[in-house]
Amino acid sequence: MSSIVAIDPDQSASSGLTNEVAGRLAFFDRDEQNNDTASAQPTPNKEKVCNEKKLESSGDEGDDDSDVVNRKLNQFLSELKNCGETEKKSRVGNALYQEIYRMQPELAGKLTGMFLEATEDLDRLSFLIFSPGALQLHLSQALSVLNSAQPSPSDTEVVSPSSEKKTEARTPSSPSEREMTGLKRNHPRGGASQYPYNGKKARISPFFAEIVDDTGKRTRVPCKYDVTNKMYVPTGGRDVIPGGKVGTRDKTAEDLQALPLGEIDETKLRARQKQIDIGKNTEGYKRLMDQGFSGRQLQDIIGLPYITEEGVLELTLICGKRRYDGYLRMWKRKLYEFAGLQKIDFKSFPPISADFSPHPQPKSNNRKQANPVRNAPSSRSWAMRVATS
Structure with missing residues (x-):
């Protein structure tokens, strides 16, 4: 060989070959089995081995001259005897790369690396250099192994976010995300404000x-x-x-x-505390406390933000009497609902003493006293008044 072309390092490094892939190159296993069977027999000379290999592949390389191939192969092997292992492998690889480049220029470096990793017998690789028919057969097998080892384009295809959203489009029959989480859409009386038509909960x-x-x-x-x-x-x-x-x-x-x-008027605080104590003595308050609700849950149930952890109305809330009485009515109405009542049950409240009662008390026989009737003045007394005046 007059000129030696070096192997492309980028192609050989990008091959990504492993021992597993190299082990799949079965076209060298047949030769190893033949060597194992032939080891029991007397070892023939190299020229005879080359002739036998040439005869095996004679059907594929009918155009090659066997004498010329044997002479070139013997000359190349004699030159390799005086070289070291590293130099010998480099020369075989360069020569093999030249022959593969003529048949497969795009994958020359990768296929050369596959051959060098598949076997360590340089004599076998040297025979492929001078036998184009055998090299073509081995290249077709190596290409099939290489194609099976590479992933398909469908596996490596990157899915764009837009196409992914299109594939995940929800059908009308499939449940929505709100229904899957258990938040079903309901419409109470204030449904327009609490649950608007866009499906989002209104801001509290x-x-x-x-x-x-x-x-x-x-x-x-x-x-x-x-x-x-x-x-x-x-x-x-x-x-x-x-x-x-x-x-x-x-x-x-x-x-x-x-x-x-907070409210600091003692008179207001005493009046409020009295109403709160009345509500705490009801059956509805006891049932409400048995539920074990937190302060925020009690506020949502009663519908007032001024409910404490004890489930009662805030005592020191600064507001007018009319507004606080309205809050008390809302709180007590919810207590009646928990007690299963639709109106005030006076049996649940202590009796009102006579001192605080606004109605007049009967004097006798439980009869109401009518307003006293004033008698008209007599004519004589009137005349006397006029005369004296």
Whole structure:
């Protein structure tokens, strides 16, 4: 060989061959079996072995001249005797790469690497260099192994997000994500505001409480419930407060904390505590406490944000008497519902003493006393008054 072409390192490195893939090259196993059977017999000379291999592949390479092939092969093998193992393998690989490049120029480096990994017998590879028919047969087998080892294009195809969304399109009969999680859509009386038609739950309005500043001005501010103190604490009023006054926009949470949030009038507190004690003595309150609801659940059940952890109305809430009485009615109405009552059951309440009763008490025989009738003055007394006057 006058010129030696080096193997392309990029092609050989990108082959990604492993021992498993190389072991699948069955076209060299037949030769190894022949060598094992022939080891028991006297070892023939190399020229005879080459002639036998040439005869085996004579059907595929009818155009080659056997004498020329044998002479070139013997000359090439004699040159390899004086070389080391590394140089010998390099020369065989370069020569084999040249022959493979003529048949498969795109996969020359990969196929050469497959042949070098499949067998360590350089004499066999040297025979393929000078036998185009045998090399063509081995190349077809190597290409079939290489195609079976590579993944199919369908496995490596990258699915775009748009196509993935199209494949996951929900059919009309399949359940929606809301139904699968158990959140079925219902429409109570306030369904338009609580569950709008777009399927999304409406935003819950924040809880508000009324505070009074130093000037006596009442302001509604957003609050959160403080479990430790059992009262509502303002969260800050920098944002515009819906339904409230603009005066709290410049106040921070610390400023609102300093304002008196609880009722301090002893007369109001005693009157409120009396009504709360009446509600706590009912059967509905006992059944409500047996359920074990938390403070937030009690607020949702009763429909009031001013319900404490004990299930009663906030005692120190700053508001007018009319508003607080309305909150008391809402709270007691829910207690009646838990007791299974549709109206007030006076048996559940203690009797009202006569001192606090607004109606007049009967004096005798349980009869109501009518207004006394005044008699008209007599004519004589009238005349005497006129005369004396």
